[in-house]
Amino acid sequence: MKPMNFTLKQLRYFAVAGEHQSVTKAAELLYVSQPSISSAILHLEDVTGLKLFVRHHAQGLSLTPQGVEFYRKARNLLQEAESLAQFASSLSTEITGTLKVAGFPTVTGAVLPRILKGFMDKYPSVYVDCRELHQKNLIEGIQNCDYELGITYDMELPASISFEPLVSLPPYAVVSTDHPLANRRSVSMAELAEQPLVMLDWPVSRQYFMSLFISLGLKPNCAFRTHSLSMARGMVANGLGYSLLNMPMSGDSSSDHLVALPIEEPLVPLALGVARLQDTISTPAAAAFIDDIKQYVAEFMNDNNGYSMALSVPPGNTNNRVLPTH
Amino acid sequence: MKPMNFTLKQLRYFAVAGEHQSVTKAAELLYVSQPSISSAILHLEDVTGLKLFVRHHAQGLSLTPQGVEFYRKARNLLQEAESLAQFASSLSTEITGTLKVAGFPTVTGAVLPRILKGFMDKYPSVYVDCRELHQKNLIEGIQNCDYELGITYDMELPASISFEPLVSLPPYAVVSTDHPLANRRSVSMAELAEQPLVMLDWPVSRQYFMSLFISLGLKPNCAFRTHSLSMARGMVANGLGYSLLNMPMSGDSSSDHLVALPIEEPLVPLALGVARLQDTISTPAAAAFIDDIKQYVAEFMNDNNGYSMALSVPPGNTNNRVLPTH
DNA sequence: GCACTGCATCAAAAAAATCTATTCAGCATT
DNA sequence: AATGCTGAATAGATTTTTTTGATGCAGTGC
Incomplete structure (x- = not known):
């Protein structure tokens, strides 16, 4: 035949x-x-x-x-x-199709949903598929092209992935409103090292938090470890200890009993930004999404103009009064 | 672009x-x-x-x-x-698709439907589109490829159309059962020429019927002309005159009051057969349809074995007792 | 480091599509 | 009936596209 x-x-x-x-x-x-x-x-x-x-x-x-x-x-x-x-x-010219986004756990809780809402209203013909992944899987997912964008921190990203920083986030101490340090305007790492620490035990984050102490010749008092962000928050809210986070928590309903304290020592901040595959032109939908994120960040800076933000990662630390989550 | x-x-x-x-x-x-x-x-x-x-x-x-x-x-x-x-x-190998057939008016009444019934039962996946057309339009339809097959008489067919004769049909006289000639076993054209003729006034048929008289030096008494076969039958049934037909009418319900009389003179018969475009291979459906027709004709001959049939057109005439319609 | 894997690139060859010019068969006119 | 006309098929040359083997190159995995 x-x-x-x-x-x-x-x-x-x-x-x-x-x-x-x-x-x-x-x-x-x-x-x-x-x-x-x-x-x-x-x-x-x-x-x-x-x-x-x-x-x-x-x-x-x-x-x-x-x-x-x-x-x-x-x-x-x-x-x-x-x-x-x-x-x-x-597909190649209009803002349409499916956009797959991977978010680091601390951004999927509050930041991403808020951006998403505005984006979906603006571009109803884009279907956004959003997943929460830890850094390792997120990197793999982007490399395998399972996700076009990753909203995450500049941690251990390989050269094959390009990273566009949006905001530089210094670490904050988080304590419950009943905590002895709750009324302080700032706190030093030396003081914190004495206190019981509720540590977010995530593959890459842990090393970062440990390094903050080690760089100052300190050793934290790790009272609790958990893989769950909400559990960590709950522990801190109930006075079991303090925690360290880099993410602003403003508007997060679960941060009712939490206070974020700037840290006095200059510590290396984390850059939050958009990760995507190197040398890959974005789809129109992805480009629009990135635009939306940037706009969101810019508005956020205006609304919280005491909050330090920088689109490039600055060497030192800065203080402000906005609540971080991570 | x-x-x-x-x-x-x-x-x-x-x-x-x-x-x-x-x-x-x-x-x-x-x-x-x-x-x-x-x-x-x-x-x-x-x-x-x-x-x-x-x-x-x-x-x-x-x-x-x-x-x-x-x-x-x-x-x-x-x-x-x-x-x-x-x-x-x-389409090119299986018996399927649409088969468009054109039938001369005298065959679409009884013969074609009967063949169709068997064919449709046998090949339900073939959709047969059947139309009644006069010779001129039928020829044109086949040439334009609007119809793949034409069931008609060998009249004025151009060389571009091939004709496969199925049965040779001599003309019959048709009279009502009340007609003075009704009880005769046969009748001569000379006798008929005296009687009032109900003539089927169709473009090609008319010339044929006229030629039958002219070839014997006779002149018919054209009392009525009509373009409608059923009206012609009705006129004859009501005694308004006799008519001439070449088509067997057996089993035709509307022939209740009609009698067909063989004609004594040897007259040139008409060949009924399948017309199709020259040098065109038949579709499987058309080939199957032609097979069915042949089988039907063969069975018909067995059932009416006094009826003269020939697959090639013989020069002379033959007599029998089966009722013609045309 | 070093072999290996797997896609891109290159130039040459093969295949296919296209073109111009021509043939051919039937229609239409005289 | 002869002749010109129309419109599809064919032939051969040409151009374009596809395919191929060889090679390059970047990253993987031992």
Whole structure:
């Protein structure tokens, strides 16, 4: 059996010839020579084994009954090919399609949903698929192209992933409103080292928090470890200890009994930003999403103008009064 | 804007590469070289403006989110192309599709429906589109390929139409059961010429009937003319005159009060048969239909073995007692 | 480091599509 | 009936596209 090879071009030539009952007319309309149409039709008749046309000498041709049936389906296929082309074109130019975003656990709780809401209102034809992943899986996910964007910290990112920083976040101490340190305007790492620490035991974050103490020659008093952010918050809220976070918690309903204290020592901050695959042009949807995030960050800075933010990572630390989450 | 030209082959290469996350694997599966797959994908990425794959050095590739969306639609298009190919293949080999048949008015009343019934039971996947046409339009319809088959008489058929005779039908005189000639076993044209004639006034038929008289040096007494077969029958049944027909009427319910009388003179009979376009191979459905007709004719001959039938047109006339309609 | 994997690139060859010119068969006119 | 006309098929040359083997190159994994 033959491999039944025909091309879309041949189908188009055939279809136009069928519509106008003329090879010559089709050739004119398609800006090709008459033999091109002729041979395309002959080829189709060859591979299908059908007699598509009856040739009327000196007066064009007519579709056979089989030709009519084949024509209908062929026209349909051409229509769908055209629609595929348009679909591809819209995917590459319009803000539409599916946008897969991976968020680090501390951003998926409050920041991402808030950005998402505005984005979805603005671009209803984009379906945003959002997942919470830890740094390792997030990096892998971006490399495997499972996610186009990652909203995360600049931690252990390989060279194959580009990172656009949005805001530099220094670590904060978080204590409950009943905590002895709760009324302080700031606190030193030396003081904190004495207190029981509720540590977020996440693969990459842990090393970062430990390094903050080690860089000052201190050793934290790790009273509790947990993989759950909400559990850590609960522990701190109930006075089991203090914790360290880099994420602003403003507007987070679960931070009712928590206070964030700036730290007196200059500590290396974490940059929160957008991670994506190196050398990959963004889809229109992703670009729009990044724009939205930037706008959100800019508004946030205006609304909290005491809060230190920088789009590039500064060497030192800065203090303010906004509650962090991570 | 680009003409967005891609081929089905390129889509297939892309799809298989996407399914196996590998250019090399796709090349093996499709029995082509690796660069062929590669260039097809690059071409698609070029014309669509999409980044379909992320290349992982030394470990294949993965579809981007856009690539996945494009893949789904591309796969669908390929599926439909395949289905078109199979459709064409089945059209050319299986007994299916639409069969358009044109029938001369005298055969569409009783003969064609009866054949049709058996055929439709036997081949339910064939849709038979049946129309009643006079010779001129029937010929034109076949030439224009509006109908694949014509069931008609061998009258004025041009060389571009092939005719396969099924049965040779001599003319009969038809009178009402109350007619003075009704009890005769046969009748001569000379006798008939005296009687009032109800003539079927059809473009080609008329000349034929007239020629029957003229060939014997007679002149008919044309009392009535009509374009309607049923009206002619009604006139004859009501004793307004006799008529001439070549078609057996057996089993025709409207022939209750009619009697067919063989004619004594040897007259040139008409051949009823299948007309179709010269040099055109029949569709399987048409071939099956012709087979059915032949079988029907053969059975008819057995059931009425006094009835003279010949698959080739004999020079002379023959007598029998079966009722004709035309 | 070093071999290996797997895609992209290059240039040459093969295949296919296209073009111009011509042939051919039937229609239409005289 | 002869002749010109129309419109599809064919032939051969040309251009374009596809394919291929060889090679390059970047990252993986030992």
